[in-house]
Amino acid sequence: MYRTVNCGELRLSHVGQEVILSGWVQATREFGSLTFVDLRDRYGITQLVFNIEDDRELCEKARELGREYVIKASGLVRERSNKNPNRPTGDVEMEVKSLAILNKSKVPPFTIEDESDGGEDLRMKYRYLDMRRNPVKDKIIFRSQVAFAVRKYLMDQNFIEIETPCLIKSTPEGARDFVVPSRMNPGQFYALPQSPQTFKQILMVAGFDRYFQIVKCFRDEDLRADRQPEFTQIDCEMAFVTRDQVLDVFEGLTRYVCKAVRDIDLPEFPRMSYDDAMRLYGSDKPDTRFEMTISDLTGNAQGHGFGVFDQAEVVLGINATGQAGEYSNKDINKLTDWVKRPQIGAKGLVYVKWNADGSIKSSVGKFYSDETLISWCEKMGAAKGDMLLILSGELDATRKQMGELRLEMGRRLDLIDPAVFKPLWVVDFPLMEWDPDSNRFHAMHHPFTAPKSEDIDKMLDGDHETMKKLRADAYDLVINGVEIGGGSIRIHDRALQEKNFKLLGFTEEESEKQFGFLMGAFEYGAPPHGGIAFGFDRFCAVMQGSVSIRDFIAFPKNNMGRDVMIDAPASIDAEQLEELGLNLNLE
Ligand code: ASP
Secondary structure: OOOOOOOOOOOHHHOOOEEEEEEEEEEEEEEOOEEEEEEEEOOEEEEEEEEOOOOHHHHHHHHOOOOOOEEEEEEEEEEOOOOOOOOOOOOEEEEEEEEEEEEOOOOOOOOOOOOOOOOHHHHHHOHHHHOOOHHHHHHHHHHHHHHHHHHHHHHHOOOEEOOOOOOEOOOOOOOEOOEEEOOOOOOOEEEOOOOOHHHHHHHHHOOOOEEEEEEEEEOEOOOOOOOOOEEEEEEEEEEOOOHHHHHHHHHHHHHHHHHHHHOOOOOOOOEEEHHHHHHHHOOOOOOOOOOOOOEEOHHHHOOOOOHHHHHOOEEEEEEEOOOOOOOOHHHHHHHHHHHHOOOOOOOOOEEEEEOOOOOEEEOOOOOOOHHHHHHHHHHOOOOOOOEEEEEEEOHHHHHHHHHHHHHHHHHHOOOOOOOOOOEEEEEOOEOEEEEOOOOEEEEOOOOOEOEOHHHHHHHHHOOHHHHHHOEEOEEEEEEOOEEEEEEEEEOOOHHHHHHHHHHOOOOHHHHHHHHHHHHHHHOOOOOOEEEEEEEHHHHHHHHOOOOOOHHHOOOOOOOOOOEOOOOEOOOOOHHHHHHOOOOOOOO
């Protein structure tokens, strides 16, 4: 028997019992005749004591133990004279009677403590050691609890968990595919799913009506802190539902999970149109934990002889409350440099300070009277002491820049409370976006998304400008400025799906070749249906207030898409290449 209790379990009520513990040596200490060993496992740490006066041989054995040795100890639980209130097991210790070394350990390359001295790369290479540390371990356990809560809620709502294949044909979700060569079909490739989209729709045609799956998806994209080439989705689909029914079910899921795993009571889930989100927040995933919405000053700013504003498509402003007295010229210059960084891309920044004494100071003071500038402040709901920050240029770009500046000011002014959770649904996305580079429309969500019913007729015979204005029955769940999930009501009619492919620049042959199976299925009684997918890793991260999804994945990839522990991707030998019909000459 390796253990009768675990290292997080013992309390005063166990005093006097003989128990067996197994685990890893966190630390050893000597105090005169006593040797203490902190023994750790997944559940906690228990102190072991050895007394040289009681058993010299045993105590010497304990003194030899190195960090991370795996041992088994049996002995008597007793009350500690020197209690440690910071540890759940801190009232007791084990007086060891026998000790077995189950395995030795090399000295670990970094400290296995909450604050480790190991750099990211080293910790990734020795991920098994990293995962022994509480902050990492706790997140992996948290993830498992989230998965359990998700299953519980969805099963209670009559959803069925169904697996879909990993070796498939490309499903466009806007990224590149990872492909797998087929040995038995030389020259042909499977694609790894970017999502199970087409399969879940076909499951609706099959009549399953409520499907879910916690599923790996693969997208060959450039990586960021919140992206991994393989990630997990909570993927769902429902038949015979309207958009609002889908939103209700997944608002319910979000509420249930947040309550179950973190005891968070989420507030309202307001619904905001994509247009309003872009107009007021400059983003389709607004962080609504603070206000500072964007105002349109175009009408007020043009026609006063200031060329930059006169030539701009829009002039937009935000109000940094109480900042007139806080921002020196130097601070403004720094902020101007910030908006001019290539990541933001603004050409310049205009400010209007409405000082506490009622005076006005502005970088465009030459062009506008104080009364005019005060009227801008008033339009934007500013008061004395406030400072307007203004950007101008082309509509979409300026909105996005303003959205970034708003977030930055929110951070600088400490308006973003990390303890607050603000969910919302962004709805009525455009059906497609024009991409000037490839000179064609792209589906904003994916090509299976249905237009809003009132837009179907326009879609059937609309021109280019009409196409840009078509709205989709698509929705995103956003929490604290992070897109948690997205979905849509789908097209379930062959003719409409064909039409959509055509608008997206597919020839008839191409759409038949790629998606003939789906359109074929639509001809055999496809029910109206819709669904959603949550980014599971991201959902976990957001609930813990973390921006990095990596910590919530047991074996994540680094920024180059590499698994540094197993050293993948790697080359394969010539024979294997040959067998796959891939006679590449990479030398
Ligand atoms: N397949 C979509 C995605 O991966 C989600 C959905 O439309 O249900 O984003």
